[in-house]
Amino acid sequence: MFTSVDDVSTRLAETGYLASPAVATTVFLADRLGKPLLVEGPAGVGKTELAKAVAEVAGARLVRLQCYEGVDESRALYEWNHAKQLLRISAGRDESWDDTRTDIFSEEFLLPRPLLTAIRGDDPKVLLIDETDKADVEVEGLLLEVLSDFQVTVPELGTVTAARRPFVVLTSNASRELSEALRRRCLFLHIGFPDEELERRIVRLKVPALTETLAESVVRVVGALRAMDLRKVPSVAETIDWARTLLALGADTLDEQVVRDSLGVILKHQDDIQKAAAKLDLDAL
Amino acid sequence: MSAPAGPLADLADRLTGLVGALRAHGVRVGTGETVDAARAVEALGLAEREPLREGLAATLLHGTGQRAVFDQVFDLYFPRGVGGPGDGSGDGSGDRDELRERLADALADDDTALLRQLAAQAVDGFGGYGSSPGSDGWSSYQTLDRLRPQTLLARVRADIRARGGNGAGFADRLLDDEIRRRIEAFRGMVAAEARRRVAERRGRDEIARRAVAPSADRVDFLFAGRDQLTELRRAVQPLARKLATRLAARRRRAARGTIDLRRTLRGSLSTGGVPMRPVLRRRRPVRPELVLLCDVSGSVSGFSDFTMLLVQALHDQFSKVRVFAFVNRIDEVTGLLEHGRADPEGLGARIRAEATLTGWHGSSDYGMALGEFAERYGAAVGPRTTVFVLGDARTNNLDPNLAAVRRVAGQARRVYWLNPEQRSLWGTGDSAAPDYAELVEMHECRTARQLSGLIARLLPV
Ligand SMILES: Nc1ncnc2c1ncn2[C@@H]1O[C@H](COP(=O)(O)OP(=O)(O)O)[C@@H](O)[C@H]1O
Ligand SMILES: [Mg+2]
Numbered sequence: 021m022f023t024s025v026d027d028v029s030t031r032l033a034e035t036g037y038l039a040s041p042a043v044a045t046t047v048f049l050a051d052r053l054g055k056p057l058l059v060e061g062p063a064g065v066g067k068t069e070l071a072k073a074v075a076e077v078a079g080a081r082l083v084r085l086q087c088y089e090g091v092d093e094s095r096a097l098y099e100w101n102h103a104k105q106l107l108r109i110s111a112g113r114d115e116s117w118d119d120t121r122t123d124i125f126s127e128e129f130l131l132p133r134p135l136l137t138a139i140r141g142d143d144p145k146v147l148l149i150d151e152t153d154k155a156d157v158e159v160e161g162l163l164l165e166v167l168s169d170f171q172v173t174v175p176e177l178g179t180v181t182a183a184r185r186p187f188v189v190l191t192s193n194a195s196r197e198l199s200e201a202l203r204r205r206c207l208f209l210h211i212g213f214p215d216e217e218l219e220r221r222i223v224r225l226k227v228p229a230l231t232e233t234l235a236e237s238v239v240r241v242v243g244a245l246r247a248m249d250l251r252k253v254p255s256v257a258e259t260i261d262w263a264r265t266l267l268a269l270g271a272d273t274l275d276e277q278v279v280r281d282s283l284g285v286i287l288k289h290q291d292d293i294q295k296a297a298a299k300l301d302l303d304a305l
Numbered sequence: 306m307s308a309p310a311g312p313l314a315d316l317a318d319r320l321t322g323l324v325g326a327l328r329a330h331g332v333r334v335g336t337g338e339t340v341d342a343a344r345a346v347e348a349l350g351l352a353e354r355e356p357l358r359e360g361l362a363a364t365l366l367h368g369t370g371q372r373a374v375f376d377q378v379f380d381l382y383f384p385r386g387v388g389g390p391g392d393g394s395g396d397g398s399g400d401r402d403e404l405r406e407r408l409a410d411a412l413a414d415d416d417t418a419l420l421r422q423l424a425a426q427a428v429d430g431f432g433g434y435g436s437s438p439g440s441d442g443w444s445s446y447q448t449l450d451r452l453r454p455q456t457l458l459a460r461v462r463a464d465i466r467a468r469g470g471n472g473a474g475f476a477d478r479l480l481d482d483e484i485r486r487r488i489e490a491f492r493g494m495v496a497a498e499a500r501r502r503v504a505e506r507r508g509r510d511e512i513a514r515r516a517v518a519p520s521a522d523r524v525d526f527l528f529a530g531r532d533q534l535t536e537l538r539r540a541v542q543p544l545a546r547k548l549a550t551r552l553a554a555r556r557r558r559a560a561r562g563t564i565d566l567r568r569t570l571r572g573s574l575s576t577g578g579v580p581m582r583p584v585l586r587r588r589r590p591v592r593p594e595l596v597l598l599c600d601v602s603g604s605v606s607g608f609s610d611f612t613m614l615l616v617q618a619l620h621d622q623f624s625k626v627r628v629f630a631f632v633n634r635i636d637e638v639t640g641l642l643e644h645g646r647a648d649p650e651g652l653g654a655r656i657r658a659e660a661t662l663t664g665w666h667g668s669s670d671y672g673m674a675l676g677e678f679a680e681r682y683g684a685a686v687g688p689r690t691t692v693f694v695l696g697d698a699r700t701n702n703l704d705p706n707l708a709a710v711r712r713v714a715g716q717a718r719r720v721y722w723l724n725p726e727q728r729s730l731w732g733t734g735d736s737a738a739p740d741y742a743e744l745v746e747m748h749e750c751r752t753a754r755q756l757s758g759l760i761a762r763l764l765p766v
Contacts, residue, residue, distance in 0.1 A: 025349070025356050045349070045359040052348045053341060053364075060369060157554065194369070194543070196550040203367035204335065210369045233474075240476040240483070247482065249539060274475035301478055 021051045021078055021187070037066070037073035038222050046209040047074060056167050056188035058152075058206035063193055064255030065211045068150055071189040075146035078187065084148045085134035087155035093162060098174060099131045100124075125176035135166050136174075139182035147186040152202075153195045160202045163190075167205050213246060214256065222256060227263040237274045238263050245286065245296055254286040262286045276302050316346065322510055323382040327365065330374045331523060338365050354383060370520050377518070380497050381504045385421075400430060401451060409457050412487050413464040420487075424494035427452050432499050442506065445492075445499035452495075454488050522753040526608035526725045527697075534607050537753055538614060544753070545618035548761055552622050556766040592624040593718070593765040594689050598678060600696030601656060602632045602669040608725040609695050610653045612756065616693075617642045622764070627685050633670035635678045636660035669699060671737065672706030679709040686713055691765045692720040694745070698731070698738040705737040710744050721763050723750040 022028045028044040039047070047070075050057040059067045075082040085096055105124040112120050132140065138147035149163065166172060170182035190206060192198060214222065216239050223235045230238075238259060246253045254262075265285045271278045280302045287293045320342060324334050345360040358379050366375055404427060411419040432448035435441025461484050466477075521529075521536040529537070597616055599609040613628055620626045630638045638656050656662075664673070686692060692713060698705075714720045722741055724731065728749045731738035741747060748763075750756050 041355055042359040042362075045356045046363040049345050049348060049360055049363055053344055055341070153550075156557075194547070196547055196554070197368070200333075200367065204337065207341075207363045208366050208368070209363055210372065237474060237476040240479050244479045244482060247486065251542065276475065279475065 022048050024048070031077045032070075032073050035073045035076045036225060037069060038218060038225060039070075040211075040214060040218055043070065043209065043211060046207055050207050051187065053207065054185065056190060056206045057209060058190045058192065058198070058203060059209045059211055060192045060194050061211035062213075062253075062255055064257030065213060066256060067191040067211055068148070070211075071146055071148040071150075071191070074187060074189065075148075078144055078146065080144035080146045080187065082146050082148060083134050083138040083186070084150060087149065087151050087153075087159070089154055089156065091155050091159060095133055096135050096159065096162060097133050097166075097172060098136045099133065101129045101131050105129050127177070130174070130177070135162075136172050136180065138186045138188075139166070139170050139172060140180055142183040144184065145186040147188045149188070149190040151193060152190045152198060153192040157199065160199050164199075164202050164205060167202075213253075216240070216243060219243075219256065219259060223259060223263050226260045227267060230263050230267055231272060234266065234272060234274070235263065238266065241274065241279065241300070242286065244300070248296060248299055250287065250292040250295065251289045252287070252292060258286045316351070317343075319382045320346070323361070323378055324365070326378045326382070326510065327371075327375065330378070330519065332366065332371045332374065334365050341365075354385065357383060370522060373518075374520055377497065377500065380501055384501045384505075385425075404430065405452065405454075405457065408452070408454060408491070409460050409464065412454075412457060412461045412484060412491070413468075415487060417490075420491050421494050424491060424498050427495055428498045428502060432495075432502070443499045443502040445496040448495050448499065449492060454491055457488070458484055522757075524753075525727075525751045526611065526753075527605065527751070529607050534611070537611055540753065541611070541614045541618055544757055545615055548615075548757060548764075549619060549622055551761045552619075552764060552766050592622065593691060594625040594687070595623045595627070595764075596685055596690055596692045596717075597626070597628045598635070598675070598692065598694045598696075599628065599630050600632070600669060600671070600674075601630045601653065601662065604669075604699070605695070605697050605725055606653055608750070611753065612693075612695050612723070613638075613642055614652065615756070615760070619760075619764075622766075624689075629678060629682065630656050630660055630662055631669075631674035631678070632662040633666065633668065633673050634662055634664050635674045635682075636662055637682070668701050669696075670703050671696070671698060671700045672704040672709070675709040675713070676706045679712045683712070683716065686716045688716075688718055690717050691763075692717045694720065694722040694741075695725075696722075697724055697726045697736065698722070698741050698747075699726075699735050700737045702735045705740055707740060707744060710741060714745055718765065719763075720745040721759075722747040723756070723759065724748065725750055727751060 022031070025041075025044050025048045028048045029039050029041075032039045032044070032047075046057060049055075059070065061067055071084075072082060074080075085091075108124050108129070109120055112123075134147065134149075138145050152160075152163070167188060170185050171179055173179045190202075213219070219239045219242070220235050223230065223238060224232070227235075242254050242259045242262070262282060262285045265282050266274075266278065269278065269282065279300065280297065283293050283296060283302075287296060320339070324339055324342070327334050341364040342361050345364045346357065349356050349360045351357065358376070361379065362372065362375055366372065404423065408420075408423050408427075411423055428443055428445065428448050431451040432443045432445060434444055434447060458481065462480055465480060465484075521533050522540065524533050524537075595616065597613065599613060601609045609630070616626060616628070626639065627637065628639045628642050629635050638660050641656055641659060642652070710720075722745050724738055724747055726736070726738070726749070730736065731742070731747075738747060748759055750759055
């Protein structure tokens, strides 16, 4: 898919994703070694976006499994369309049960979910298993199975083996530790907050109307907030939001008034806002 | 260092050495990962060092906490260069001022590559010790002591301001902290360079084992320095979030149970009476209560402070949390802890200033404190309460008052004792640990990693 690490950076950048050297290197290796990529890091640092960008670069279809508490096999893998099956059963009253049974457990009544979708067909795909840490531990067993042999057995239909393995990205906010077994299956990439230079470029790319100087100030203030001991420090997503807000407010430089008025865009907790205001020497809010 | 038989043999040696050093630091690296690492090296080539670092990290590591150890070990096995600019021949004092000049410029420019180069020169010029420079070793402490980068702050600030730019703007107030962070990073570079040079002399395997700092969650509470305690405190919130999810999962498992037949049948009406989706009975459990008794005397205060913060961060997992601190008298500090959220660094000092923890002397007296707890606060402990006692059980040879512990244990649902001292020391000197351990379940809890494991396992759900 890629010829070199630089090739990864260049082509991701063309889709609007600016990769750090660590990101570019690991994406390159995941492709070369054919291993799933586990991306861990705080919310809003571009984990989901990375998978989308890779899909775009590869001209691949993005298949997304969004994890949540309680997601199960029937949501992740496949499910039989019960309602449709019942209709079919009541429609065919005069045929034998054996015929009916063969019929209702056929392709037509199957609802493929992301994991199955990702290994069927031979078009290129990127499988994004998003926010894996939100799923219950039991789901990891299922993921491990699918990611080990890239095959799925549907008892009534047989075994589906991937004709073409998808490029797999798992993301996690590390709200809980994923199992060792799943981690071992993957290449590991931690995305943290970008360095100043990269974050400035991201802001300039996403909010092109913002001046260079203002972008620089924005990134410096965000950097200072991250060094404070806050309940929730701002992420790249907040930096971008803040830049957009400043633009909307018509600010062309930062001053106490503007920062005070817009701090709520970057910080979500009232006590964080107070603490930051004090440390940034904004007068009483 | 073993003599390389050729570039490839040398590479294999380095990789094995690196993996060995990681394992010695508690990173579990399997053969599969080692094979992947070799494939990564093949795919990336050896021409550039930073992609190699990232590639090896991606294949060998499985979590974020291991990265700091990895970086130090990587620097030893894949050093930037061999030897140094002057190989220790710099005579020191003469070019000190010149080097400080150049350091100030690099700090003002925030030029990482140049800073790294200067770190190498600094160690070369000022870090060697022994009869001739560097004959006995290289010291980052000595380098930094001579160079004193922290005293450059004012100079760098003035430089940046003089250059104009947007110096007068709002972000200018951030400048001092930014410069401090750059200086801090430079100190880290000096330390890495000194380690690398020592490794060249003494064989990197030995240095990798001894001189690489363990990750903060594996440092003994009792020996942790200030920086490590600060780093730990910063880890409280994420750790609490992690633990909360694990507790929630345990709670769900406990609650998930039997099938609710009536609701299953009712639900099956839409499928013509075929019960397709079993409905599970949900139990609404009463959240448990928690009481913490913490020895906050000097020797174990790092451990207690950290644990209190962690429990405070977990408070919504419980219907009630009450925290008591003692040295030789005991006092409730629950309120101080709640207000202390915004300023975790100050917590210990505030507790020691505002609570009544000592009587007529300042050293720990477990017997006295536990007795006072049983008497004054006995009502805090009931059949739904789990009690944690935190401390090293060193009684200064005073009466351990086992009766008081027995009384609390009789009232509580469970009592656990977390002892930050290594098990082999329990019972030596004035430690009453074995006596207490006969009455309540006592666990060794030396590091943040052990603590989170214990909390995830022992906390009631
Ligand atoms: N390196 C980057 N290049 C381009 N945009 C980025 C980058 N990092 C973050 N973003 C932007 O930040 C926002 C949050 O990214 P997202 O992928 O949703 O975060 P996550 O999945 O890590 O929570 C998106 O708008 C994304 O475009
Ligand atoms: Mg996301």
